[in-house]
Amino acid sequence: METVLRAASMYLLLMVVLKIAGRRTLLEMTSFDLILLLIISEATQQALLGNDFSVTGASLTIITLIVVDILFGMMKSRFPRVDRLIDGTAMILVEEGEVLSGRARRAGISIDDIMTAARSQGLERFDQIKFAILEKNGKISIIPVST
Template identity: 60%
Template structure:
């Protein structure tokens, strides 16, 4: 039973920490992020298993984590409020070529991030070509360009 309680506690702690870290940090892994995740994984393993490194205990912890994950995903399906609490929602960060700096600061984005997404997805080179930029729930930036000939 100790392993199940440890698994639940660690899952909830990691969920809160990654929620605080923000969506953008989960969108693309840098070398630093990969190393950090590996260290977190090792620390988590120690916290989850404690002194019991038996196969039975490891399977119990894994099953507990999967049950928690499936349970939360079912809750998110049934409750829009719970889904927004866990995953957040899309956030507009550029509106009609104008940066919404408060929202960008909250998402820890800079103008270069938005322009990079605009070039990669639409071939756009300036903010004036962007009708809307939205940071999605998964941390990716979606770009909506002005229609051809419509302009700002």
């Protein structure tokens, strides 16, 4: 039972921490982000398993994490408020070429992040962007101005 409680509590802790960190953490990873992810995964592994390195303990941990994930998925599909709380909603960052600075700052998105997404579509200036939208998955969608 201790293994199940450890797994469920670590799942919830990581969900809260990543929610607080914001969707910025879901964008393209830098080397710093990769290092941080590796350290977090090692610390999480130790917290999940404790001193139990048995196959049974690892299996029980994996099963618990999958069940908790499935339960959250079911809750999100049944209760829209839970979905918005966990995953958030899409957020407009640029509208008609104007950066909505407050929103970008709250989301932890820099102007460089927006321009990186714009350049991937061949856009070089904000006045070429009709909308830049931070999606629920952390990606930035760019809708160019029609020519």
